[in-house]
Amino acid sequence: xxxxxxxxxxxxxxxxxxxxxxxxxxxxxxxxxxxxxxxxxxxxxxxxxxxxxxxxxxxxxxxxxxxxxxxxxxxxxxxxxxxxxxxxxxxxxxxxxxxxxxxxxxxxxxxxxxxxxxxxxxxxxxxxxxxxxxxxxxxxxxxxxxxxxxxxxxxxxxxxxxxxxxxxxxxxxxxxxxxxxxxxxxxxxxxxxxxxxxxxxxxxxxxxxxxxxxxxxxxxxxxxxxxxxxxxxxxxxxxxxxxxxxxxxxxxxxxxxxxxxxxxxxxxxxxxxx
Ligand SMILES: N[C@H](CCC[C@H](N)C(=O)O)C(=O)O
Numbered sequence: 001x002x003x004x005x006x007x008x009x010x011x012x013x014x015x016x017x018x019x020x021x022x023x024x025x026x027x028x029x030x031x032x033x034x035x036x037x038x039x040x041x042x043x044x045x046x047x048x049x050x051x052x053x054x055x056x057x058x059x060x061x062x063x064x065x066x067x068x069x070x071x072x073x074x075x076x077x078x079x080x081x082x083x084x085x086x087x088x089x090x091x092x093x094x095x096x097x098x099x100x101x102x103x104x105x106x107x108x109x110x111x112x113x114x115x116x117x118x119x120x121x122x123x124x125x126x127x128x129x130x131x132x133x134x135x136x137x138x139x140x141x142x143x144x145x146x147x148x149x150x151x152x153x154x155x156x157x158x159x160x161x162x163x164x165x166x167x168x169x170x171x172x173x174x175x176x177x178x179x180x181x182x183x184x185x186x187x188x189x190x191x192x193x194x195x196x197x198x199x200x201x202x203x204x205x206x207x208x209x210x211x212x213x214x215x216x217x218x219x220x221x222x223x224x225x226x227x228x229x230x231x232x233x234x235x236x237x238x239x240x241x242x243x244x245x246x247x248x249x250x251x252x253x254x255x256x257x258x259x260x261x262x263x264x265x266x267x268x269x270x271x272x273x274x
Contacts, residue, residue: 010074012217014247063212073220098157178209
Protein backbone atom coordinates (compact mmCIF):
# COMPACT_ATOMS: atom_id res chain seq x y z
CA UNK A 1 0.00 0.00 0.00
CA UNK A 2 1.66 3.22 -1.15
CA UNK A 3 1.77 6.52 0.67
CA UNK A 4 -1.25 8.88 0.63
CA UNK A 5 -1.52 11.85 -1.74
CA UNK A 6 -3.97 14.67 -2.42
CA UNK A 7 -5.25 15.30 -5.96
CA UNK A 8 -5.73 19.04 -6.45
CA UNK A 9 -6.01 21.59 -9.21
CA UNK A 10 -5.74 25.30 -9.76
CA UNK A 11 -8.03 26.31 -12.65
CA UNK A 12 -7.61 22.83 -14.09
CA UNK A 13 -3.79 22.79 -13.72
CA UNK A 14 -3.52 19.30 -12.22
CA UNK A 15 -1.45 18.42 -9.14
CA UNK A 16 -0.59 15.37 -7.06
CA UNK A 17 0.50 16.59 -3.61
CA UNK A 18 2.53 14.41 -1.23
CA UNK A 19 2.92 15.30 2.45
CA UNK A 20 6.59 14.61 3.27
CA UNK A 21 6.80 16.24 6.71
CA UNK A 22 7.01 12.88 8.51
CA UNK A 23 8.37 10.57 5.85
CA UNK A 24 11.03 11.61 3.28
CA UNK A 25 9.92 11.69 -0.38
CA UNK A 26 12.70 11.89 -2.95
CA UNK A 27 11.38 10.34 -6.16
CA UNK A 28 13.61 9.49 -9.12
CA UNK A 29 12.55 10.82 -12.55
CA UNK A 30 11.22 7.32 -13.32
CA UNK A 31 9.13 7.34 -10.13
CA UNK A 32 7.82 10.83 -10.97
CA UNK A 33 6.73 9.53 -14.40
CA UNK A 34 5.28 6.34 -12.88
CA UNK A 35 3.02 8.39 -10.56
CA UNK A 36 1.74 10.25 -13.65
CA UNK A 37 0.91 6.87 -15.23
CA UNK A 38 -1.04 5.96 -12.07
CA UNK A 39 -2.77 9.35 -11.55
CA UNK A 40 -2.28 11.81 -14.45
CA UNK A 41 -1.13 15.27 -13.34
CA UNK A 42 0.79 18.29 -14.68
CA UNK A 43 3.01 18.78 -11.64
CA UNK A 44 3.91 16.61 -8.64
CA UNK A 45 4.38 18.57 -5.42
CA UNK A 46 5.94 17.58 -2.09
CA UNK A 47 5.64 19.46 1.22
CA UNK A 48 8.75 18.83 3.32
CA UNK A 49 9.87 19.99 6.78
CA UNK A 50 11.05 23.59 6.80
CA UNK A 51 14.75 24.22 6.22
CA UNK A 52 14.69 27.88 7.27
CA UNK A 53 13.22 29.99 10.09
CA UNK A 54 10.04 31.82 9.17
CA UNK A 55 9.07 29.18 6.58
CA UNK A 56 6.36 26.69 7.48
CA UNK A 57 7.70 24.11 5.00
CA UNK A 58 10.01 23.50 2.06
CA UNK A 59 8.09 22.72 -1.15
CA UNK A 60 9.36 20.94 -4.27
CA UNK A 61 7.80 20.71 -7.76
CA UNK A 62 8.31 18.22 -10.60
CA UNK A 63 6.87 18.30 -14.11
CA UNK A 64 5.15 15.04 -15.13
CA UNK A 65 8.06 14.32 -17.50
CA UNK A 66 10.29 13.81 -14.46
CA UNK A 67 12.42 16.95 -14.03
CA UNK A 68 12.32 19.05 -10.86
CA UNK A 69 11.49 22.76 -11.37
CA UNK A 70 11.89 25.87 -9.24
CA UNK A 71 8.40 27.34 -9.32
CA UNK A 72 4.75 26.54 -9.93
CA UNK A 73 2.26 29.35 -9.42
CA UNK A 74 -1.01 27.42 -9.32
CA UNK A 75 0.68 24.77 -7.20
CA UNK A 76 1.85 27.49 -4.81
CA UNK A 77 -1.77 28.50 -4.23
CA UNK A 78 -2.73 24.87 -3.57
CA UNK A 79 0.13 24.38 -1.08
CA UNK A 80 -0.57 27.69 0.68
CA UNK A 81 -4.21 26.61 1.14
CA UNK A 82 -3.20 23.21 2.55
CA UNK A 83 -0.73 24.79 4.99
CA UNK A 84 -3.27 27.41 6.13
CA UNK A 85 -5.90 24.69 6.63
CA UNK A 86 -3.44 22.52 8.60
CA UNK A 87 -2.26 25.43 10.73
CA UNK A 88 -5.74 27.02 11.00
CA UNK A 89 -4.09 30.24 9.77
CA UNK A 90 -5.13 32.91 7.30
CA UNK A 91 -1.58 33.48 6.04
CA UNK A 92 1.52 31.32 5.53
CA UNK A 93 5.11 31.59 4.26
CA UNK A 94 7.03 28.70 2.79
CA UNK A 95 10.30 28.16 0.91
CA UNK A 96 10.89 26.73 -2.58
CA UNK A 97 13.95 26.42 -4.84
CA UNK A 98 12.76 29.65 -6.43
CA UNK A 99 12.69 31.54 -3.12
CA UNK A 100 10.38 32.38 -0.19
CA UNK A 101 6.68 32.63 -1.04
CA UNK A 102 3.77 33.82 1.07
CA UNK A 103 0.07 33.18 0.74
CA UNK A 104 -3.14 34.39 2.36
CA UNK A 105 -6.83 33.55 2.16
CA UNK A 106 -8.79 35.67 -0.31
CA UNK A 107 -12.15 33.89 -0.07
CA UNK A 108 -13.52 30.36 0.12
CA UNK A 109 -10.93 28.18 -1.69
CA UNK A 110 -9.43 31.40 -3.09
CA UNK A 111 -5.79 32.18 -2.31
CA UNK A 112 -3.59 35.21 -2.92
CA UNK A 113 0.14 34.47 -3.21
CA UNK A 114 3.13 36.78 -3.41
CA UNK A 115 5.33 35.27 -6.12
CA UNK A 116 8.20 37.67 -5.44
CA UNK A 117 9.91 39.84 -8.04
CA UNK A 118 10.19 38.84 -11.70
CA UNK A 119 13.76 38.29 -12.85
CA UNK A 120 14.27 40.35 -15.99
CA UNK A 121 17.96 40.17 -16.93
CA UNK A 122 18.83 37.94 -19.91
CA UNK A 123 21.07 35.74 -17.72
CA UNK A 124 18.29 35.35 -15.12
CA UNK A 125 15.67 33.97 -17.52
CA UNK A 126 18.15 32.46 -18.61
CA UNK A 127 18.92 33.15 -22.26
CA UNK A 128 21.97 31.76 -24.05
CA UNK A 129 23.14 35.27 -25.04
CA UNK A 130 22.67 38.88 -23.97
CA UNK A 131 19.44 40.40 -25.25
CA UNK A 132 16.85 42.99 -24.26
CA UNK A 133 14.26 40.79 -22.54
CA UNK A 134 11.47 43.28 -23.39
CA UNK A 135 11.64 41.95 -26.95
CA UNK A 136 14.05 39.17 -27.91
CA UNK A 137 15.01 38.11 -31.44
CA UNK A 138 13.82 34.54 -31.87
CA UNK A 139 13.91 32.75 -35.20
CA UNK A 140 11.72 29.67 -35.22
CA UNK A 141 12.84 27.73 -38.23
CA UNK A 142 10.04 27.18 -40.73
CA UNK A 143 7.47 29.29 -38.88
CA UNK A 144 7.70 32.97 -39.80
CA UNK A 145 4.37 34.34 -38.57
CA UNK A 146 4.65 38.06 -37.71
CA UNK A 147 3.05 37.49 -34.30
CA UNK A 148 6.07 35.36 -33.33
CA UNK A 149 8.48 38.29 -33.62
CA UNK A 150 10.16 39.87 -30.55
CA UNK A 151 8.48 38.10 -27.65
CA UNK A 152 9.20 39.09 -24.05
CA UNK A 153 11.29 36.94 -21.68
CA UNK A 154 10.78 36.74 -17.89
CA UNK A 155 11.69 34.37 -15.04
CA UNK A 156 9.36 33.81 -12.09
CA UNK A 157 11.80 31.29 -10.67
CA UNK A 158 11.23 29.38 -13.92
CA UNK A 159 11.84 30.51 -17.52
CA UNK A 160 9.07 32.06 -19.65
CA UNK A 161 8.88 33.49 -23.16
CA UNK A 162 5.69 35.46 -23.95
CA UNK A 163 4.37 36.11 -27.48
CA UNK A 164 2.11 39.13 -27.97
CA UNK A 165 -0.99 38.18 -29.95
CA UNK A 166 -3.68 40.28 -31.61
CA UNK A 167 -6.24 37.47 -31.64
CA UNK A 168 -7.24 34.21 -29.89
CA UNK A 169 -4.22 31.84 -29.79
CA UNK A 170 -5.46 28.71 -31.61
CA UNK A 171 -4.43 25.14 -30.75
CA UNK A 172 -2.33 24.67 -33.89
CA UNK A 173 -0.18 27.69 -33.04
CA UNK A 174 0.11 26.99 -29.30
CA UNK A 175 0.98 23.30 -29.82
CA UNK A 176 3.05 23.82 -32.98
CA UNK A 177 5.13 26.83 -31.99
CA UNK A 178 5.09 25.91 -28.27
CA UNK A 179 6.60 22.47 -28.75
CA UNK A 180 9.23 23.90 -31.13
CA UNK A 181 10.27 26.71 -28.80
CA UNK A 182 10.22 24.73 -25.49
CA UNK A 183 13.69 23.33 -26.26
CA UNK A 184 14.99 26.15 -28.49
CA UNK A 185 18.79 26.62 -28.03
CA UNK A 186 18.24 30.24 -26.93
CA UNK A 187 16.85 28.81 -23.66
CA UNK A 188 19.56 26.66 -22.01
CA UNK A 189 17.10 25.44 -19.34
CA UNK A 190 14.16 25.10 -21.73
CA UNK A 191 11.22 27.50 -21.50
CA UNK A 192 7.48 27.80 -20.82
CA UNK A 193 5.85 29.37 -23.91
CA UNK A 194 3.02 31.86 -23.35
CA UNK A 195 0.69 33.32 -26.01
CA UNK A 196 -0.84 36.51 -24.60
CA UNK A 197 -3.59 38.59 -26.27
CA UNK A 198 -3.92 41.90 -24.43
CA UNK A 199 -7.65 42.56 -24.89
CA UNK A 200 -7.71 45.67 -22.69
CA UNK A 201 -5.45 47.61 -20.33
CA UNK A 202 -6.59 45.23 -17.55
CA UNK A 203 -7.48 42.01 -19.37
CA UNK A 204 -5.25 39.44 -21.10
CA UNK A 205 -6.28 36.21 -22.81
CA UNK A 206 -3.43 33.69 -22.22
CA UNK A 207 -2.61 30.13 -23.25
CA UNK A 208 0.63 28.43 -22.18
CA UNK A 209 2.58 25.51 -23.61
CA UNK A 210 4.37 24.49 -20.42
CA UNK A 211 7.95 23.21 -20.33
CA UNK A 212 7.72 19.54 -19.42
CA UNK A 213 3.93 19.42 -19.34
CA UNK A 214 2.64 20.78 -22.66
CA UNK A 215 -0.61 22.71 -23.08
CA UNK A 216 -2.18 22.98 -19.60
CA UNK A 217 -5.52 24.54 -18.63
CA UNK A 218 -3.72 27.20 -16.63
CA UNK A 219 -0.18 28.26 -15.74
CA UNK A 220 0.25 30.53 -12.73
CA UNK A 221 3.87 31.56 -13.26
CA UNK A 222 2.97 31.94 -16.96
CA UNK A 223 0.20 34.37 -16.00
CA UNK A 224 2.66 36.36 -13.86
CA UNK A 225 5.23 36.39 -16.67
CA UNK A 226 2.65 37.43 -19.28
CA UNK A 227 1.36 40.37 -17.20
CA UNK A 228 4.93 41.59 -16.58
CA UNK A 229 5.88 41.17 -20.26
CA UNK A 230 2.76 43.06 -21.44
CA UNK A 231 3.21 45.86 -18.88
CA UNK A 232 6.91 46.28 -19.87
CA UNK A 233 5.79 46.80 -23.48
CA UNK A 234 3.04 49.23 -22.45
CA UNK A 235 0.36 46.85 -23.78
CA UNK A 236 -1.44 46.72 -20.41
CA UNK A 237 -1.27 48.28 -16.98
CA UNK A 238 0.38 46.53 -14.01
CA UNK A 239 -2.81 44.75 -12.95
CA UNK A 240 -4.99 42.52 -15.12
CA UNK A 241 -7.51 39.70 -15.19
CA UNK A 242 -5.91 36.75 -16.99
CA UNK A 243 -8.31 34.61 -19.05
CA UNK A 244 -6.88 31.08 -19.08
CA UNK A 245 -8.53 28.01 -20.59
CA UNK A 246 -9.41 26.82 -17.06
CA UNK A 247 -10.69 30.16 -15.71
CA UNK A 248 -9.50 33.55 -14.47
CA UNK A 249 -6.56 34.71 -12.34
CA UNK A 250 -5.91 38.25 -11.10
CA UNK A 251 -2.29 39.34 -11.37
CA UNK A 252 -0.76 42.57 -10.09
CA UNK A 253 2.84 43.65 -10.54
CA UNK A 254 2.94 45.84 -7.44
CA UNK A 255 4.45 49.34 -7.84
CA UNK A 256 5.59 49.54 -4.20
CA UNK A 257 7.99 46.58 -4.13
CA UNK A 258 7.94 45.08 -7.62
CA UNK A 259 6.42 41.84 -6.31
CA UNK A 260 3.94 39.93 -8.46
CA UNK A 261 0.72 39.05 -6.63
CA UNK A 262 -1.53 36.29 -7.96
CA UNK A 263 -5.07 35.59 -6.77
CA UNK A 264 -7.19 32.63 -7.81
CA UNK A 265 -9.09 29.50 -6.80
CA UNK A 266 -7.87 26.06 -5.83
CA UNK A 267 -9.75 22.76 -5.62
CA UNK A 268 -9.15 19.62 -3.54
CA UNK A 269 -10.54 16.75 -5.65
CA UNK A 270 -9.76 13.52 -3.75
CA UNK A 271 -7.21 11.64 -1.69
CA UNK A 272 -5.52 8.49 -2.95
CA UNK A 273 -2.54 6.25 -2.39
CA UNK A 274 0.55 6.08 -4.61
N1 LIG B 1 6.05 23.78 -16.33
C1 LIG B 1 6.68 24.74 -15.42
C2 LIG B 1 6.38 24.37 -13.96
C3 LIG B 1 4.90 24.52 -13.60
C4 LIG B 1 4.37 25.88 -13.92
C5 LIG B 1 2.85 26.02 -13.90
N2 LIG B 1 2.10 24.82 -13.69
C6 LIG B 1 2.44 27.11 -12.93
O1 LIG B 1 1.30 27.09 -12.44
O2 LIG B 1 3.26 28.04 -12.73
C7 LIG B 1 8.19 24.74 -15.64
O3 LIG B 1 8.71 23.75 -16.17
O4 LIG B 1 8.83 25.74 -15.28
